[in-house]
């Protein structure tokens with residue numbers, strides 16, 4: 001066959017091949033970080049949209065009627081779990097037929113407020129594996145803003161700040177896709193495995209970025225407590241969350257005064273706030289203690305496509321670079 005005829009034949013066949021690979025699954029992820037991970041696993045077989053838009057604060061976000069409709073029309077919903085999506089129960093009422101997959105099952109869970117024990121060198125120890133009975137009570141359907149909700153011992157949902165946990169997400173997502181679309185099961189598993197390799201490389205890269213921070217400066221004070229898993233993985237200590245475990249919490253004056261004392265006592269050069277929530281309390285502590293606030297970490301959300309954290313890998317790299325610059 002002459003090459004030119006082969007080309008013509010290929011061009012004639014290609015549109016049909018593409019049509020045969022049309023989207024097999026329509027998936028809604030709650031967080032946009034989770035949506036990025038799901039896109040890596042699903043590739044062109046899965047159409048993934050996120051409920052919480054880029055730059056938004058997941059703790060404060062509430063679904064619109066359009067979001068409820070989006071969920072009702074999906075093949076499945078992916079959620080972080082661990083009480084993160086306080087709106088999930090309400091969404092489920094309107095989409096009872098749509099399976100909800102909790103991607104964090106199998107992850108070792110840290111409690112909020114592990115830093116309360118000043119005498120413990122490494123206060124943050126896993127309280128158990130998420131998904132096993134009794135590890136975390138499921139608070140997803142409870143009303144938010146309960147003062148007791150994020151007290152010491154409650155489960156911290158910000159598991160994605162350790163890429164090793166995101167590998168577990170990717171594997172759980174692959175199994176959920178495989179169950180919903182068995183014909184492509186091996187493709188989803190292979191993509192999750194390839195993405196896991198990327199995340200292992202990312203993990204090593206983050207360690208390298210942070211290598212400039214000496215042991216005594218591996219201390220984090222954050223606006224709301226979202227870096228415990230990051231700290232646990234990379235040998236940092238979270239000594240304070242200004243707001244608590246959620247951006248909806250507010251500190252009392254005594255907490256602020258204690259944090260100023262801690263910052264001075266530990267000679268901490270910088271504290272960290274996030275783009276998606278107000279840094280006003282962090283600013284108060286920093287000006288009292290005469291130190292710097294790094295106010296542009298990404299916590300709950302990726303940036304927009306043109307921003308510095310438009311994928312999960314860039315999100316983690318960006319935050320690590322900011323932390324390394326400020327404490328290194």
Ligand SMILES: [Zn+2]
Nearest residue numbers: 226245246300
């Ligand atoms: Zn958070």
